[in-house]
Amino acid sequence: MNLRTILILGALSAFAPLAIDFYLPGFPAMATAFGTDEKHVQLTLAVYFLGLSIGQLAYGPVADRFGRRVPLLAGVGLFTVASLACSFAPSLEWLIAARFVQALGGCAGMVISRAVVSDKCDAVGSAKVFSQLMLVVGLAPILAPMLGGVLVNLYGWHSIFIALTLFSAMAGIAVTFGLPESLPAHQPRPPLSGALRQYGRLLSDRLFLGHALTGGIAIAGMFAYIAGSPFVFIKLYGVPAEHYGWLFGSNAAGFILTAQVNARLLAKRGPAFLLARAVWVYLLAGLTLLGISSLHTEQLWPLLVPLFICISSLGCILPNASACAMNGQGARAGSASATLGCLQFGVAAAAASLVGVLHDGSAVPMALVISLCGVLVVTLAVSTRRVKNARVIQG
Structure with missing residues (x-):
């Protein structure tokens, strides 16, 4: 897969995290503008996760039936229009509704970028490309909060959504002229009428479901951090909004570095081997975070x-x-990618909401949800590995 394709797929995959990370520094300003508190502003984040979860289920079968380009361009166009609507939101209710529509458009890039990689690569090749995509996607949480903080201070929170409008319009142009159809013309294209049956088969596949939920619950922990960190960093510990991005970006830099190390390790070890070890690191770090946060340092x-x-x-x-x-x-x-994304962001929506529900003026709610995700991720990874070993023995 060439560099141009990877960059375009990376931009498409970045739609969802960019539309999240970019506006986090604006939470306090939006709460003031709408005469509410940050707990209610967090609903714009939870509803975005919900839209990402639901929308992906529609794009999967459509991408398998009609190819990758048409639904992709439709989704990018919807994201562009919704971003513009967000920038002119006169009320919190308007913003919540527009964010939901924005998510319905943005999830097209996530679903179809994974499907394009699957069209072109085997398991090890896919893991390598996904790791390379993390380099592009990871720039979003490094640059977005810093730039978002600057925009909020200079031009107000509305400017964040205007910038998202311009980004999505540029991505649409890149897809139009730089991303050819990847679904082979000779490959059977399942009818839309069989979508529910296809999803049923995927959900009954314990190996697929186990790996999907392992990644999904890990992402849920990350979005618990995304939902809780503006309060913890800015309100609780007094970090200026314009400096919030530096802290957020340092964690994203660690994410990118690990993804690139992972790509190199795949030359010697398969993705299942590396996954089985990494989940334990996640769990131990999460439990340590919970222990420290309970001390209220x-x-x-x-x-x-x-x-x-x-x-x-x-x-x-x-x-x-x-x-x-x-x-x-x-x-x-396409359907597998949609199921994967739906599970991931459905759980993420619940995790983000749980952080808000448990809000007690400390860092404990965020740490508690992250550590709980760590326990579930390890449990799923271990049980899925057992299922895989049992199939190898039976086969």
Whole structure:
């Protein structure tokens, strides 16, 4: 897969994290503008996760039936229009509704970029490309909060969504002229009427489901961090909004570095082997974070160390879990990618909401949800590996 394709797929995969990370520094400003508190502003984040989860189920069968380009361009166009609507939101209710529509458009890039990789690569090749995509995707959480903080301070929170409008329009142009159709013309294209049956087969596949949920719950922990960190960093520990991006970006840098190390390790070890080890790092870091947060330390740095390790480990967990889940899906790659994404962001929506529900004025709710995700990820990874070993023995 050439560099141009990887960059375009990376931009498409970045739609969802960019639309999240970019506006996080604007939470306090939006709460003031709409005369509410940050707990209610967090609903714009939870509803975005919900839209990402639901929308992906529609794009999967459509991409398998009609190819990758048409639904991709439709989704990018919808994201562009919704981003513009967000920038002119006169009320929080308007913003919540527009964010939901924005998510419905943005999830097209996530679903179809994974399907394109599956069209072109085997399991190890897919894991390598997913790791390379993490380099592009990882730039979003490094640059977005910093730029978002600057825009909020200079031009107000509306400017964030205008910038997203311009980004999505440029991505649409790149797809139009730089991303050819990847679904082979000779490959059977399942009818849309069989979509529910296809999803039923995927959900009954314990190996696929186990890998999908392993990655999904790991992502849920990351989005618990995304939902809770504006309060913890800015409100609780007094980090200026314009400096929030530096802390957020340092964790994203660890994520990117781990993903690139993972790509190199795949030359010697398969994605399943690396996944089985990385989940334990995630769990131990999450439990350490919970222990430190329960002490209610006056300084922020003791929390930052286990948080950095936890987020960094996702650079190994996410590409390998995705590669294992997508391996061998063939003609149903679009539906498999949609199921994978729906599970991931459905759980992420619940995790983000749970952080808000448990809000008690400390870092404990965020740490508690992250550590709980770590326990579930290890449990799923171990049980899925047993299922895989049993199939090898039976086969």
